[in-house]
Amino acid sequence: MEVQTLSIPQIKMTDKGFLTMRNLIQSRLGINLTDQKRGLLITRLNKYMKQAGFTTFQHYIDYLQDDQTGVSLGELADMISTNHTYFFRESKHFDFLSATALPQIMGQLRAQKILDFRMWCAAASTGEEPYGLMITLMEYLGDTYRSWDAGLLATDISREALNVAESGIYDEESVAKIPIGLRNKYFSKTQENNWLINQFVRNEITYRRLNLMRPELPFKKQFHVIFCRNVMIYFDQPTIERLVNNLYKWTAPGGYLFVGFSESLSGIQNPYRYVSPAIYQKS
Ligand SMILES: C[S@@+](CC[C@H](N)C(=O)[O-])C[C@H]1O[C@@H](n2cnc3c(N)ncnc32)[C@H](O)[C@@H]1O
Structure with missing residues (x-):
């Protein structure tokens, strides 16, 4: 036949x-x-x-x-586009976050007795970046984390990438760059020899699909820290300008925007104050 x-x-x-x-x-x-x-x-x-x-x-x-x-x-x-990402990519940003941005912002919030802190990871891809942010925040706050109403919104346009992020499972090679102490504290080994991010970290992150091209972003409150890294490389200048000005609207006063190291905002009209490479602040 x-x-x-x-x-x-x-x-x-x-x-x-x-x-x-x-x-x-x-x-x-x-x-x-x-x-x-x-x-x-x-x-x-x-x-x-x-x-x-x-x-x-x-x-x-x-x-x-x-x-x-x-x-x-x-x-x-x-x-x-590519979903390529890895844990603690461009690690200087995570160092700046725990050494400068978190002490500054959380100090001010504490002084005002507002224990409400919000981060947004705007191109979260497969989750390595938002988990790195949450680990950095938890390491910084230690036991006092529980007294804060702190959360992280992680968005991306790709449902497929977000599914990986939400599963919280990474192979040996992916976690190899995480310091062993942090890896053992925040991950556990699965029967298949992969690493699963602990439930208490996953619970603190909300994943949503979101296209950054939306003219109006669907939020109610501003964010103290926005990571929007390695996505603007795909956009042309007018698109970047529109997006950055939109991000500014959703940055709390004193809050920070982190972009990728190859995504300088020079030549982009925007009201942020330049702080250091790829780090900007809303004064
Ligand atoms: C290279 S990854 C960057 C991941 C992470 N931020 C990092 O720096 O490692 C780029 C991500 O941007 C997402 N992306 C591309 N266009 C987008 C858009 N218009 N809105 C939201 N996300 C978008 C892709 O799906 C991809 O996950």
């Missing part, structure tokens, strides 16, 4: 198709796709469309445009 296999033809992307896709990616994701990325986009789209069962490029565009949930945009972001 002859076995027939269903093969989906490779997508051919016309100039017009590429422009439609590029405009959609620009307006909905803020990601600036250059002509050089056309080949990469086609390769990744072909792979994705085969898996998802789309037979034409137009079907896929229609799906993206009709989807109100935002899930399809997250999948698209996964195809064109």
Whole structure:
């Protein structure tokens, strides 16, 4: 008997198709796709469309445009940006947080008898960054952590990345950069020889899917610390400017914004005060 296999033809992307896709990616994701990325986009789209069962490029565009949930945009972001991250990446930021930002902000809050402290990790990816932030905060506060109403919101556009973050499970290689004392205190080994972040850390983090391109961010209260690192590298200057000014609105007075070390805000109109490389403060 002859076995027939269903093969989906490779997508051919016309100039017009590429422009439609590029405009959609620009307006909905803020990601600036250059002509050089056309080949990469086609390769990744072909792979994705085969898996998802789309037979034409137009079907896929229609799906993206009709989807109100935002899930399809997250999948698209996964195809064109990277979720690459690791524990205590750009570690100077974590040092600054515990040596300067936390003592300053929490000292002021304590003086006002407001024990309410909020952090936001705006491109949380697979969780290494938010867990690193929470560990830093818990290490700084020690036993007094319990007297604070402290929390961390971790957001990303990618549902897939957030699922990994929420699972809190990392392999040996991922945790290798964490000092052993901290690793043993905040993680436990699973039967499969992976490392699971402890429940008491996970409970303090709220994970949500959020597209940073939203013109209005859906918050009620400002944050004392915002980490928005290694995501603006994908955005063009007007998009970065809009985002940074939006972040400013949601930074509490005296609060800090941390961006990636390769994402200096020089040339970006914004009201933050420069503190040190990739660290800004709302005066
Ligand atoms: C390279 S990772 C950075 C992770 C972490 N912040 C770090 O510095 O290691 C970039 C993350 O940005 C997310 N991302 C890309 N575009 C986004 C958007 N428009 N809104 C929210 N997150 C976005 C990606 O899904 C990815 O997880």
